[in-house]
Amino acid sequence: MQFQSHWIKTQDGQKLYAKTWGDENKPALVLVHGYPDNQEVWEPIIEQLISDYYIVTYDVRGAGQSSIPKRIKDFSLQKLSQDLASVTQALLADRAYHLAAHDWGSIQSWESVTDPQFSRKILSFSTISGPCLDHAAFWMRKQFSSDKGKFFKQLAKSWYILAFHLPVVAPTVWHFFSPERWSKMLEQLEHQKNLPKNENISADGQYGIGLYRANFIPRLTRPRERYAICPVQAIVLQRDNFVSPELINEMPNWVKDFSKVEIDANHWAVVSKPKQIAEQIKQFIISKS
Template identity: 65%
Template sequence: MQVQTQWVNTTDQQRLFVKLWGNEANPALVLVHGYPDNQEVWEPVIQHLIHDFYVISYDVRGAGQSSVPRNIRDYRLEQLSLDLDSVTHAVLGERCFHLAAHDWGSIQSWESVTEPKFRSRILSYSTISGPCLDHAAFWMREQFKQHKTKFFKQMTRSWYIAVFQLPFIAPTAWNFFNAERWGKMISQLEQQENLPLNQNIVKDGKYGVNLYRANFLPRLSRPRQRFAVCPVQAIVLKKDQFVGPDLIDEMPKWVKDFSRVELNANHWAILSQPEQVAHLIHNFIQQKLTATT
């Protein structure tokens, strides 16, 4: 696949590594990766999208080749949204774009999808395994009051969030991994061999922990009312062992134009079922393009 690269400076003097795929004349599609990944995790999906879209991917701060901030507060959702703004303005200028994201990329993208300044700029959003933290907080409060079984079921899935708050143990634990060991774990989860390896897994895991530390406690303890400014498609992974499908039930309360589709896959479907993921993203965008013409 033909790719161009460039560096983008952020509002707080970090540097983000950006890749541009396909024909610039095509509709623009921005992809945001999750944790503990970097933008390379999207490449199996990109090969199925490159002919119809101008695809922009980037390493979020602390991941891949992008720079690593010194302070935990530099990973706050507000700054991550400014990063998306910096990347899209540098690459696209004032052009509108579609957005798709996975895992933590999806969590952080909700900050932009619910930000009024992105209205009419983000044309559609496909979210995979990453709810808005504010929405999740409201959902958990309601479930704790009315459906404690659902509440504790999701808490069981999210055990790792508490571990990631530990100041020394969580980052240091990633030193015991390497690409092959992490790849074996992903293959076991997805029940599929020979998936692409993350050669940068130690760095991505160690520094990306700060995404959790900077955002989970503030957002879950003080949730905000955040309404989507664009159509949203939730791609629900039925076998996801980390993000329960029940969390999706909260989304229609905050999204005026909401769609839900299901895929019989585990958390890293973008690696194990890239063609199916690309198909769902493509179809949703085409639906929205058709509706506006």
């Protein structure tokens, strides 16, 4: 597949590496990757969608070829939302676009999807395994009061969040992950061979920890009321080892135009089930166009 490379300077001086794919006269679709991935994780899905959309991808700050912030606070949701604005303004100008995101890409995209400043920009949002942290905090408070079983079930799935806050251990662990070792782990999680390999996994894992450290404690302890400004589709992965599908139950309280579809897949369905993920994104866009 052919793409064009771009370098985008953010409002606070970071440099983001972005790519555009396909015919720029087609409807625009922005894809935001999760952790510990970079924009290359979307390529199996881009293969399915490139004939129908003009696709924008980018390495989020701290991942891939983009620059690495020196301060933890520079990974804040507000900065990440500004990055989306910078990328889309540079590459799409005033065009509106559809948005799809996975894992941390989805978590950070919620900041924009619930910001009125994006109301004329984002046409639809497909979220995959990445709830709004504010919504998740409200959900967990409800479960702690009414159903502690569900609360502790999600807490157990989120063990890695606490681990990522360890000052020295967490970054050091990623030095031991070669692309081959990470690929084997993904194959075991997804029960599928020959998945795409992340050659930059050690750096993506190490520096992306800042996403967790900058945002989880502030948002989970002081959640904000955040309402979606566009239609939202939740693509629920039924066997997700890291995000409980039950968190999706909170979304209709914050999304006026909400729909849900379930897929029999694990957390990295973007690489193990790309045709199914792409089809759901496409059908949702069609329904909202």
